[in-house]
Amino acid sequence: MHPSQGLRSSPIAGVVLNGGDVDAIAGLLTLRERQVLTVYAAEPVMAVLRDNPIFDVLARDVVSREVLPLDVRTPLLLPDRRPSGLFVEIFAVPGKVPLYLEADDAPPIVLDGHTVGIAIDDGAAPLFFIPGCAAMTAALRARLRGAALVFFDGTLWHDREMIEAGIGGKTGRRMGHLSLSGPEGTLASFEGLDVRRKILIHINNSNPVLLADSAQRAAVEAAGWEVAFDGMDITS
Amino acid sequence: MHPSQGLRSSPIAGVVLNGGDVDAIAGLLTLRERQVLTVYAAEPVMAVLRDNPIFDVLARDVVSREVLPLDVRTPLLLPDRRPSGLFVEIFAVPGKVPLYLEADDAPPIVLDGHTVGIAIDDGAAPLFFIPGCAAMTAALRARLRGAALVFFDGTLWHDREMIEAGIGGKTGRRMGHLSLSGPEGTLASFEGLDVRRKILIHINNSNPVLLADSAQRAAVEAAGWEVAFDGMDITS
Structure with missing residues (x-):
């Protein structure tokens, strides 16, 4: 992306964090250190930032931190603190504390x-x-019903896939991820929810849906899912 | 790089840290979490890792942390704890605490x-x-005299370059970096040291030595320096 103004600005006006794991927060360390932006997160994730002084590299007098309450629709702000026209609402989903x-x-x-x-x-x-x-959960199903667009956890195809491939000792559930297959998996869970567009993200490199010619890719596509890829462009 | 063994290993057996700033330590967060390796650092930098629990993502039972004393030549170990044949010695150079x-x-x-x-x-x-x-410093000059190969701080060409370009409010000195030009700069400081090969690294994007046709590039090359580039390969 090009600077929207000045020699070194980026168009990033804010960041909304979905968790405190490394893949969700380490990217903050590569943002410009003195560009006005707002970091939004739930209190447990904001506590992670407070407990790790390295994140103070985002200068406190320039980068605002706003704790988002759960289940409250909140306006996202522009760098000059005017409303952006976008709103965010975060809601708890089943998960675990960060690995570390x-x-x-x-x-x-x-x-x-x-x-x-x-x-x-x-x-x-x-x-x-x-x-x-x-x-x-029933609450999550109710929230997603009829949605126009959902990006969803596509970590594993099945729960023991990393163990069986010999590349890890943990199940998907142990890592905090629902798997795609099985009677309680993601594909089954979205049946009847009438979501218009469904895109798998956060896909582990052991997941056969990454292979364009796999049976698993065919199965997710038959169930109406897309598999995200680097450089994917979403237009409403 | 390809795994040297197994499906997910990397050939990285150890990491030696030169400071606690984000650019020196954030890369630890992208290493494999459960591969045997050793992180070596001086005590002030090891304290930074301790004070930021996010670095515990490198599992403590798998990734060793070894405090290096200053000015002591120490063997670097292989993952199985046998000597690698390489030795490291760290020594204090003038600098400041990490930005954050x-x-x-x-x-x-x-x-x-x-x-x-x-x-x-x-x-x-x-x-x-x-x-x-x-x-x-005189001590650093003495240490580098006659060296076969030196990679050295090439952050700025001159101390006020970021201020004059309108991209920052700090001098090089304020950021903890000697500049290349001037009577006390890097080029002058290396004169007479008889270093066989000298390579500039850590070069800020404001530094005109990055431009192949600049007068400053010609000046550093005339003084016997090379400008590092992505993918550079060093063969002894």
Whole structure:
């Protein structure tokens, strides 16, 4: 992207965090250190930023931090603090604490704001961004029903895939991710929800849906899903 | 790089840190989380890792942390803890605390191990890796005299270049970097040191030595320096 103004600005006016794991927050360290922007997050994730002084590289007098309450639609602001016309609402989804904060070998799946889904809207129907979700719930199904666009956790095809491939010792569930296949998997969970466009994101490199000619790719496409790719461009 | 063994290994057996700033340590967050390796650093930099729990993503039972004393030649180990045949020695160079730990507007230049130079050898003459250095000292000149290879801080051409370009409010000195030009600059400081090969690294995007046809590029090359580039390959 090109600077929208000045020699070094970026067009990024704000960042909404969905969790405190490295893949969700380490990108903050590569943003410009003294450009006005706002970081939005639930309180447990904001606590992670506070507890890691390295994130103070985003200068506190320039980069605002705003705690988002769960389940409240909140206006996203432009750098000059005027409303952007976009709104965000975050909501807890089943997940676990970040990997580096795990205190034991089997951290419980919690629903407390450590992991959230994000709804963004401009006054019309929202889009949903949910890169990590450990289980489908009745509340989440109700929220997603009839949605125009959902980006959803596509980490694994099946729960024991990393163990069987010999590349890890954890199930998907242990890592805080619902798998795509199976009677309680993502494909089954979205049946009947009437979501207009569904895109898999956060796909682990063990997941056969990444292969264009796999049976699993054919299965997700038959169920109406798209597989995200680098450089993907979404136009409403 | 390809795995040297297994499906997911990397050939990285160890990491030696030269400071605690984001550009020196954030890369740790992109390493494999459960691959045996050793992180080596001076105590002030190891304290930074301890004070930021996000670095615990490198599992403590798998990734060793070894505090390097200053001015002591220490063997670098293979993942199985056998000697690698390489040795490292770190030594304090003038610098400042990391940006995100600055307590006031004019942090002092210190010589306490927050910023170090790194010497690596295999029993023959060492190479030196010094991406940040706020001033040349007599001790550093003595250490570098006659060296076979030095990678050195090439951040700015002159001290006020970012201010004059309108892209920042700080001098090079304020950021903890010696500039290339001027009577006390890097080019002048290396005169008579008889270093066989000298390569500029850590070059800011405001520095005209990056332009192949600039007078400043011609000046550094006339003084016997090379300008590093992405993908550069060094063969002894």
